[in-house]
Amino acid sequence: MGLVPDxxxxxxxxxxxGNVGVGHVxxxxxxxxxxxxxxxxxxxFKGGAVAIAHNGNLVNARTLKDELECEGRIFISDSxxxxxxxxxxxxxxRHDPIESIRNVMRKLVGSYSLVIHIDGAIYAxxxxxxxxxxxxxKVDCGYAVFSESxxxxxxxxxxxxxxxxGEVIVFTGDGFESYQIGNEPHPAHCVFEFIYFARPDSxxxxxxxxxxxxxxxxxxxxxxPVEADVVSPVPDSGITSAIGYARESGTKYLEGLMKNRYIxxxxxxxxxxxRETAVRLKMNAIQDNVKxxxxxxxxxxxxxxxxSRRIIDMVR
Numbered sequence: 001m002g003l004v005p006d007x008x009x010x011x012x013x014x015x016x017x018g019n020v021g022v023g024h025v026x027x028x029x030x031x032x033x034x035x036x037x038x039x040x041x042x043x044x045f046k047g048g049a050v051a052i053a054h055n056g057n058l059v060n061a062r063t064l065k066d067e068l069e070c071e072g073r074i075f076i077s078d079s080x081x082x083x084x085x086x087x088x089x090x091x092x093x094r095h096d097p098i099e100s101i102r103n104v105m106r107k108l109v110g111s112y113s114l115v116i117h118i119d120g121a122i123y124a125x126x127x128x129x130x131x132x133x134x135x136x137x138k139v140d141c142g143y144a145v146f147s148e149s150x151x152x153x154x155x156x157x158x159x160x161x162x163x164x165x166g167e168v169i170v171f172t173g174d175g176f177e178s179y180q181i182g183n184e185p186h187p188a189h190c191v192f193e194f195i196y197f198a199r200p201d202s203x204x205x206x207x208x209x210x211x212x213x214x215x216x217x218x219x220x221x222x223x224x225p226v227e228a229d230v231v232s233p234v235p236d237s238g239i240t241s242a243i244g245y246a247r248e249s250g251t252k253y254l255e256g257l258m259k260n261r262y263i264x265x266x267x268x269x270x271x272x273x274x275r276e277t278a279v280r281l282k283m284n285a286i287q288d289n290v291k292x293x294x295x296x297x298x299x300x301x302x303x304x305x306x307x308s309r310r311i312i313d314m315v316r
Contacts, residue, residue, distance in 0.1 A: 001035055019141070019173075022117050024053040027197075037079040040117075045089045048119055052088065054081035055147050056111035056132045064107065084108065088116070101125060101168055102181050111190065113163070115145050122171040128181075129188040130165030133204045136176075143171045148202040162205050195300045196237050210240055217244025217298060225249060226296060230289070232256030234299035234311060242298035249296075256290040256297070256315060257283050283307075285314045 001007070004025065024039035040053040058064070061080035064087065069075070073086050087107060091100035097118050111131035116123040124145045126134045136145045139157040146152055149159050163169055165185035170177045193204060200210035217240065231251045233242030236259060246253035260282050295315055302308055 001033075001038065020117060020120060020122060022051045022053050022115050022122070036077040037081075039079075039081055040115075041077070041079070041082050041085045043082075043085045043089050045093060047092055050085060050088055050092065051117040052081060052085045053115045054084060055113045055134075056127065058083065058108060058110040058112065060107075060109040080110075084112065084114065092118070097121070097123060098168060098170070098179055105166075105181055113147065120172070124163050124167075124169040124171070126163040126165055126167055128166035128183075128185055130162075130185065130205070131188060131190045133189075133193055133198070133202075134163040135203075136160055136163060136169065136171075142173075143176060145169075145171070148198055148204070150199050150202045153201075159203065192301070195241075200240055213237075213240035213300075214244035214247075217241035217246075218248040220298070221245045221248035227294065228296045229293040230254040230256065231296045231298060232290065232315075234283075234297060234307070235259040237300040238298050241300060242296075245296065245298050251296065254289050256286055256295060257311065258286055259283060283311055283314060290315050 022040040026033070026037070026039060040051045042049060042051045058080040061083050065075065065083050068083065068086050068090075071090075073090075075082055075086070084104065087104045088100055091103045094100075095103065101116070101123060105125070105128070108127070110127070111129070112125070112127045113132040113134035114123070114125040116125065122143075122145065124134060124136060126132070133147055134145065135147075135149050135152070136143055137149070137152040137157045137159040139152070139155050144152060144155065144157060145163075152159055164180070165187050166180060166182050167185075168179045168181055170179070187205070189205060194207070194209055194212045195216065198204055198209045200213060202209045220241065221244070228249075228251050231242050231246040231249065231253050232255060233239040235255070235257060243253060245251075297311065297315065299308060299311075
């Protein structure tokens with residue numbers, strides 16, 4: 001386990017054979033950060049095998065898991081992704097892949113963008129609300145499916161489009177084919193993707209994340225104008241919105257905080273004291289830029305307020 005460069009190198013990649021693959025970089029939601037919960041999950045069954053990777057969070061995972069365990073299914077993890085895998089295997093014994101995926105989608109409540117390998121084909125699946133992003137594009141050796149378009153950019157690929165809410169796309173050696181599952185989709189995209197999770201240079205559902213964040217900052221300046229000397233971001237995800245606020249308000253933009261890039265996300269840490277310690281390690285004020293000035297601090301969001309309180313104390 002670890003960062004991508006720690007896990008994958010020339011030697012480990014050299015052992016991979018074939019022309020189809022599923023990979024996953026995990027951000028823990030359901031299930032802790034341990035090796036048993038790493039994706040993709042591979043499940044064998046009488047008709048073959050399934051590899052599945054999932055971005056999202058199921059609301060009814062516990063209920064579905066209890067039902068499957070009552071049927072005799074054995075789980076090796078506490079990840080909701082494995083629940084989806086077992087549901088799919090159960091359907092594949094009786095139905096073709098598209099019908100199986102359709103039946104599984106009817107049972108899932110929550111957010112899910114899935115990449116599934118079945119019998120040499122890749123299936124890209126997005127929940128009916130389109131809560132989590134999923135896109136695909138053309139690369140030299142075929143097609144690739146990603147959560148963010150920037151991953152495609154690193155391969156010099158060409159973005160084709162987003163997977164639509166409620167859509168299943170099948171990729172084979174002959175190209176790709178689209179299936180719309182269920183009724184007319186009613187998109188309800190997760191706002192945290194635009195304001196926090198995604199990279200600013202990503203395109204999600206046709207919108208450049210950088211521009212969305214800048215426009216949020218501009219709107220904030222219109223709704224809450226204040227007299228100030230400088231506008232300063234809480235790095236990194238607050239930077240673009242702070243630029244938008246500064247441009248709209250005509251206030252000078254100046255960095256007032258420096259971030260330690262080796263400290264991770266503070267709002268997901270388990271204890272209040274640990275979160276506050278992490279904030280002290282993560283941020284430090286650039287004193288000459290804020291001392292004696294009226295400062296507008298722009299952050300992307302507030303989850304627990306831990307970071308905001310500590311940062312305001314720093315700047316003061």
